[in-house]
Amino acid sequence: MSKAKKDKLSKAFTIETADKEKAHFSLSKHLLNFGILYLLLLLCLITSLLTDKFLTTTNIINIIRQGSTVIILSLGMGIVIITGGIDLSVGALSALSAIIVSGALANWKFSIPLAIGCSLLVGLLFGLFNGIIVARFRISPMIVTLASLNAARGIALLYNDGAQIVGLPDAFTQIGRGYIAFIPVPVIIMLVLVAIVYFVMTYTVFGKYLYAIGGNEEVARLAGISVKKIKAAAYSICGIGAALVGVIYAARLNMGDPTMGSGLELDAISSAVLGGINLYGGQGKILGAVIGALLISVLSNSLNLIGISSFWQLVVKAAVLVGAALIYTRKNV
Amino acid sequence: MVAGKKVETADGNIVEMYSIHKRFGGVVALNGVSFKLAKSEVHGLIGENGAGKTTLMKILSGATEQDSGNISINGKIVKNPNPYYLRTLGVQIVHQELSLLPHMTVAENMFLGKELRTKSGLIDKERMYIESKHVLDEIEVSISPNTMVEILSTAQKQLVEIAKSMIGDLKVLILDEPTSSLTDKEIFHLKKILDMFKIKGVSVVLISHKLNEVKDMCDKVTVMRDGKVVHTCCIDAIDIQDMVNYMVGRNVNDTYVPPVLDECSKKIVFELKGINSYVFGEVELKDININVRAGEIVGMFGLIGSGRTEIIKTIYGLRRKQSGTVIIDGVKVKKLLPSKIIEQGVSWVPEDRRKDGLCLEMSIKNNIGLAVFGEISKCGFVNMAKHKGIVNDYMNRLAIKAPNSKMNVGSLSGGNQQKVVLAKWLAVRPKVLILDEPTRGIDVGSKAEIHSLIRKLRDEGMAILVISSELPELFVLSDRVIVMKDGVITGRVMRDGTGMLTEENIMRIATIGVNKV
Structure with missing residues (x-):
């Protein structure tokens, strides 16, 4: 392309985008895109008016620390949902991972990095298994990951006959309990992962292909995208995320508990849906899922501080989820 | 492509297909078809549904493989065809069912599977923007590459599909029914694009059921029937009636027939009075008054975005209505709900089957x-x-x-x-039948059959409202035509007496919006 032409085009580029932004800004659309963020801020505002215990450094850090595990899960879950799939196995997988890392440390006397490596590898293998079965044999991800859920939970219970594994080294528990400066380690891990996933989803071809597959698998296939590999990769990432969450839990609780993490997958799915990721795939932003997860954790913290019983908290969470789903349905109309 | 490898055939054909056979199970889809496509030629491929046009083009684009027979592109025999390989040879297909991803931008769709990358391997958004803008400019499409595909109209999507095929080395473009959802203005645009391709040396295969457009746009035409080529000739050597006869293998008669029921036996069974409907972001319907009598066919014409389908949606309660009434067989419908409307005897055959x-x-x-x-x-x-x-x-x-x-x-x-x-x-034995694009993407034979069926239903006393963007269809069916523009009825054209039912008249009212009293 000649230079003059390039100049002309880049000029056209700037003019056009400026026009476009101006023409396409609409309040209702803006609210639908950022509504979840505003809802989060509104919730913070109301709670801080109702109780002065909310807006303290300790409490805020506490919220983010508690939320960081669900946020990590929601990253992987978000990726899988964007491809049009779902992963029900993450909760059980994190329990299995907690057991493996605890067993490796307490029983087999592995070094800490090796123990963590083992549990992440198991997460990866489970994810890979899910992905390959879903992509290669075209079985519903709901079924495949339901099977994985049972398998992972079963193995976790079998390992120590359903009992917890205790006696983990202090250096290891720092992963769940420690601080760097004043920031808890799990929060740092979470922030790094959010940054990486955001980058991958926005700037890499892999990220685009995830959306393309969720949008229309056939179109993606005809465009020469290897749908099977990308799908397998998506489930693998989700599996590694779940395993990492298991490691963090084991470190925080100073034990491996085979019954932990039941229902975590539902929190992760809720976060993704709250954040505007379309359950049919192809649409939604990964940061939305992060904010969705944060909203869930702020919500339970607020309700706790105000003194609403945990039974009512479930009902409130349900109402928020349905409300968000209703709003996003309107968005798609 | 390396220039040294190119072998131009003596007669300048870019594609040659020899005695292609293809079976699907027990059904013979193609029975010894040979097809040649010259450089810079627009070649019409016509035939009834099931004649094998689409199968032939699927084989040419690598989506399916022939059982026997050879394909050569640029003089080179194609071995182990697959869509990806044929694309690298410059063969692109724009499918009838549009295959764009709605939640991605135009540029992302155009570069899907062949994204441009920066040196560090990341997506080069800016270069993709500039290059897709360049291609869109080339075919005079004023869509910003950053537009989300979901907000585009069908016609715009079609143009984006064509632009998508131009990314890379385009030599042969296959268009499968490109005009079935386009208006006349957009078809004119398409024709201009094809002319441009001709100059650039791109060959085009145009599969179409609209024979006047084939006549208008193509240089050559090939007619297929029952998995065989029955006729190939220059476009000047054949007229539309002959094309039809070759396609069907018999004479087809699809002309207007006046209704048998006389004027006094026709009572109004379907009436819309002063419908106003406003929904944010959609066409606003203003003061819509329509009545349809038993035993007549009323045609409704309007370009895309004129509000024709929105009227039906409003009647069915799928869109909010601010004022106005719907009267069916003399009874005012109190609540507009699909179930109530169906109960009252209205059937709606939607556009997208x-x-x-x-x-x-x-x-x-x-x-x-x-x-x-x-x-x-x-x-x-x-x-x-x-x-x-x-x-x-x-x-x-x-x-x-x-x-x-x-x-x-x-x-x-x-x-x-x-x-x-x-x-x-x-x-459900309706009193009122609403047909939205009743023959979109259907071959002439079946079309004529469906048309005569519609006429028969009319003569049995049904009130029929036909919405169509194909003027020829409205001409052979309608007893009168309602024309819409921008949510307003801009004209009512009668067939008898005034003699105003002409193509020019309708287009004028639909585009300029002259309100004829």
Whole structure:
């Protein structure tokens, strides 16, 4: 392309985008895109008016620390949902991972990095298994990951006959309990992962292909995208995320508990849906899922501080989820 | 492509296909077809549904493989064809069902699978923007590459598909029914694009059912019937009637027939009075007044975005209505709900049969029965005998061609699918039949059949409203035509007496919006 032409085009580029932004800004659309963020801020505002215990450094850090595990899960879950799939196995997988890392440390006397490596590898293998079965044999991800859920939970219970594994080294528990400066380690891990996933989803071809597959698998296939590999990769990432969450839990609780993490997958799915990721795939932003997860954790913290019983908290969470789903349905109309 | 490898054939053909055979199970789809495409040629490929046009082009684009026969592109025999490989040879296909991803931008769609990357391997958004903008400019499409595909109209999507095919080395472009959803203005635009391709040396295969457009746009035409090429010639050597006769293998007669019922026996059964409907972001309907009498066909014409489909949506309560009434057979409909409207005797055959009209995975039988199951069941149990009776009755009356009624609707041809949708809505024995694009993407033979069926229903005393963007269809069907523009009825054109029913007249009213009193 000649230079003059390039100049002309880049000029056209700037003019056009400026026009476009101006023409396409609409309040209702803006609210639908950022509504979840505003809802989060509104919730913070109301709670801080109702109780002065909310807006303290300790409490805020506490919220983010508690939320960081669900946020990590929601990253992987978000990726899988964007491809049009779902992963029900993450909760059980994190329990299995907690057991493996605890067993490796307490029983087999592995070094800490090796123990963590083992549990992440198991997460990866489970994810890979899910992905390959879903992509290669075209079985519903709901079924495949339901099977994985049972398998992972079963193995976790079998390992120590359903009992917890205790006696983990202090250096290891720092992963769940420690601080760097004043920031808890799990929060740092979470922030790094959010940054990486955001980058991958926005700037890499892999990220685009995830959306393309969720949008229309056939179109993606005809465009020469290897749908099977990308799908397998998506489930693998989700599996590694779940395993990492298991490691963090084991470190925080100073034990491996085979019954932990039941229902975590539902929190992760809720976060993704709250954040505007379309359950049919192809649409939604990964940061939305992060904010969705944060909203869930702020919500339970607020309700706790105000003194609403945990039974009512479930009902409130349900109402928020349905409300968000209703709003996003309107968005798609 | 390396220049040294190119071998121009003596007669300058870019594509040569020799005695292609293809079977699907027991069905012979292609029986020894040979097809040649010269450089810079626009070649029309016509034939009824099931004639094998699409199969032939699928083979050329690598989506399916032939059982026997050879393809050579640029003088080189193609071995182990697959879509990806043929694309690298410069063969691109724009499918009938548009294949863009709605939640991605135009530029992202255009570069799907061949993204431009920066040196560090990341997506180079800016370069993709500039290059796609360049291509869009080249075909004079004023869509910003950053636009999300979901907000584009069907016509714009079509143009983006063509632009998408131009990314890379385009030598042969296959367009499968590109004009079925375009208006005349957009078709003119398409013609300009094809002219530009001709200058650039790109060859085009145009599959179409609209013969006047084939006549208008193509240099050569090939007619297929029953898996064979029955005729190939220069476009000047053939007229439209001959094309039809070659396609069908018999003479087809599809002309306007005046209604048999006389004026006084026609009472108004369908009436809209002063409908106003405003929904944010959609066409606003202003003061819509329409009446349809028993035993007449009223045509409704308007370009995309004129509000024709929105009227129907409003009647069905799928869109909010601020004021106005719907009167069916003299009774005012109190609450606009699909179930109430159907109960009152209105049937609507929607525009997009695959999306709104049929459950493709279900059998013919169950699709036809879908709207009458309530009527023919007791305590939730369907009366099998009645169901079977209805299904057989309509399959015979509409001449639905299928081995049996248990077949999946998805495996039928377009014409037969449309007949199944019609059968479903006729089974409720409506007083008013609303047909939205009743023959979109259907071959001439089936089209004429469906048209004569519509006329027959009219003469049995049904009130029929036909919405169509194909003027020839409105001419052969309608007793009068309503023209819409921007949500307003801008004209009513009568057939008899005034003699105003001409193509120019309707287009003028639809585009300029002269309000004829």
